[in-house]
Amino acid sequence: MTAPVRAAYDRLFAAYGAQHWWPGEGPFEVLVGAVLVQNTAWRNVEKALENLREAGCLEARRLYSLSVAELAELIRPAGYYQVKAKRLRNLLELLVERYDASIEIMFATPPDRLRAELLEVHGVGPETADAILLYAGGVPSFVADTYAHRVSARHGWLPFDADYGQIKEFFEERLPAEPQLYNEYHALLVRVGKEHCKSSAAKCDGCPLAPLLPEGGPLSQEY
DNA sequence: TGCCAGGCCGGGT
DNA sequence: ACCCGGCATGGC
Numbered sequence: 001m002t003a004p005v006r007a008a009y010d011r012l013f014a015a016y017g018a019q020h021w022w023p024g025e026g027p028f029e030v031l032v033g034a035v036l037v038q039n040t041a042w043r044n045v046e047k048a049l050e051n052l053r054e055a056g057c058l059e060a061r062r063l064y065s066l067s068v069a070e071l072a073e074l075i076r077p078a079g080y081y082q083v084k085a086k087r088l089r090n091l092l093e094l095l096v097e098r099y100d101a102s103i104e105i106m107f108a109t110p111p112d113r114l115r116a117e118l119l120e121v122h123g124v125g126p127e128t129a130d131a132i133l134l135y136a137g138g139v140p141s142f143v144a145d146t147y148a149h150r151v152s153a154r155h156g157w158l159p160f161d162a163d164y165g166q167i168k169e170f171f172e173e174r175l176p177a178e179p180q181l182y183n184e185y186h187a188l189l190v191r192v193g194k195e196h197c198k199s200s201a202a203k204c205d206g207c208p209l210a211p212l213l214p215e216g217g218p219l220s221q222e223y
Numbered sequence: 224t225g226c227c228a229g230g231c232c233g234g235g236t
Numbered sequence: 237a238c239c240c241g242g243c244a245t246g247g248c
Contacts, residue, residue, distance in 0.1 A: 021229085038230040044245060045229090079228085079245040087231085125231050145229055190229055198227085 003157040004212050005174040009181070012188035015208035019187035027103045027136035029058055031095070034131040035088050035123065036078040047077035060101040064092040087123025094121055107137040115141065126164045134186070140177040143186040144168040147193030151209070154197060154218040 022030050029049065036045040049058070051074045057063045063071070072085035094117065099106040106114065111133060118129035126144075133139040142148075144167035152158040158170055175181055196207040204210045204218060 034229090037228090039228060040230085040244085041228040041246070043228095043247075047246085077245060080230090080243045081245080083231085083243055123231065127230065131229075143229080147229075186229080194228090 003155070003170075003174065005157070005171060008151075008155075008209055008212055009175075009185050009188065011208045011212070012192055013184065016188055016191050018184060019191060021183065021187040022135045027107075028060060030136040031091065031103070031132050032058070032063070032088065034128050034135070035084060035091060036075060037131075038080070038084070038087075038128060040079050044078050048075040051075065051077070060092060060095055060103075064089070064096045064101070083123070087121075090121045090123050091118075094118070103136065107139070111137075111139045111141065114139075126168070130168070134179060134182055138179045140172075140179045140182050142168050142171045142175070142182050144171065145186065145190065147189045147197065148186070150193050150197040151189055155209070155212060156214045 022033065025033070032052070033045055033049060036048050052058050052063065055074055057066060057074065066074075068085045068089055071088060072081045075081050075084055075088070078084060095101060095103070095106060098117075109117070114137075115129055115133060118124050118132060119126065124132075130141045130143045133141040134143055144164055148167050148171065149158075149162070152162070152167060152170065153160040158167060162170070171182075171185070175185070192207065192209060196203050196209075204213065
């Protein structure tokens with residue numbers, strides 16, 4: 001059977017509705033948040049962003065003017081604050097030095113090239129790059145995070161050992177290249193993953209995707 | 224109270 | 237090419 005990627009989306013949206021990820025926040029805040037949220041609960045990121053806001057530093061040049069130590073102290077609630085302070089600065093360096101601190105100029109470069117440039121930033125991996133492209137730039141670049149992996153593996157859509165690029169490609173090949181769709185799908189996968197695919201326990205009871213599971217239930221080892 | 228969160232990097236085999 | 241540990245706060 002062909003993987004019901006679109007059907008899964010429809011079920012998730014029907015069950016959960018719009019998730020409103022990164023609603024109303026400007027692209028710069030999204031870019032900062034994309035680094036801060038690495039392996040971290042979003043509520044912790046909110047505290048860090050609030051600190052930055054109070055310090056008047058939610059602006060590229062202002063934030064770039066801080067030392068790593070100052071930056072680290074402000075983003076402390078987000079966890080991994082020492083490494084993230086450096087990563088954030090590396091990303092800001094690209095934005096400020098190469099793109100004159102302008103998100104708009106940055107996104108004027110072709111998405112494929114911009115993605116490559118983001119990946120060259122020390123501390124920006126594929127998921128962070130895609131999150132920036134999608135949520136800050138409206139570029140239809142699917143964010144294949146750990147939950148996309150779990151859901152895909154459990155449903156037998158992909159082998160468990162599929163890598164990031166394969167998961168991303170899998171979804172992109174089966175969906176129209178619409179940023180709003182990618183945006184919502186990613187958020188919905190996280191939502192359903194948290195409620196039903198957490199760690200090794202498959203709580204398929206009441207999962208909106210349960211009807212789409214192969215015979216015999218979820219197929220995965222670890223996830 | 225332990226487990227986990229919207230990753231990524233570096234070092235060792 | 238893998239596998240693994242480090243990084244850290246805060247909520248359930």
